[in-house]
Amino acid sequence: QYFTYWTPPGGTWNFHEAPIDSAGARTAVYDRVKELNAEIQKVAGVFMGSKVVSVGHTGTELPRGTKAFEPFPPFKEVETPNGGAAVSHLEKDDAVFLVVVNRSYADYLNLNITLDSGARISKVEKDGSVIPEKGNWIQTQVGPGDAAIFMTVR
Numbered sequence: 001q002y003f004t005y006w007t008p009p010g011g012t013w014n015f016h017e018a019p020i021d022s023a024g025a026r027t028a029v030y031d032r033v034k035e036l037n038a039e040i041q042k043v044a045g046v047f048m049g050s051k052v053v054s055v056g057h058t059g060t061e062l063p064r065g066t067k068a069f070e071p072f073p074p075f076k077e078v079e080t081p082n083g084g085a086a087v088s089h090l091e092k093d094d095a096v097f098l099v100v101v102n103r104s105y106a107d108y109l110n111l112n113i114t115l116d117s118g119a120r121i122s123k124v125e126k127d128g129s130v131i132p133e134k135g136n137w138i139q140t141q142v143g144p145g146d147a148a149i150f151m152t153v154r
Contacts, residue, residue: 042128046149050092059084059103074119074152079112085142098150102142111148113138124149
């Protein structure tokens with residue numbers, strides 16, 4: 001949506017669905033982008049200054065040119081039984097993050113995470129709050145095109 005913030009008039013390309021239409025008026029997309037920007041700002045601390053250690057995919061069919069996600073401590077297993085996800089391992093100072101992005105723009109994704117025994121994991125919510133998880137198994141859903149963020153401290 002950021003590529004064509006303003007819809008260019010006519011021309012060779014068929015630009016459409018931009019936040020601002022060719023007459024300069026806000027479209028429905030404008031409010032969606034505004035909401036997305038607010039969500040990104042609330043979890044920016046996870047991403048700003050983090051180092052990407054690895055990126056992989058889950059699911060029975062991996063996108064061409066990608067590799068399967070490889071678990072890392074304390075995340076023993078990450079399963080998405082009804083679809084696929086892009087999964088990132090990030091590190092920042094003494095924090096380690098697991099970011100799971102649902103590849104589907106239409107369907108919810110079931111996410112099952114098995115943890116090493118005694119692991120202390122928290123979920124980073126959309127509002128930026130950090131909620132401790134209990135137990136060695138996490139079961140949740142990730143909305144269409146949405147992300148789930150988990151963290152631990154070394």
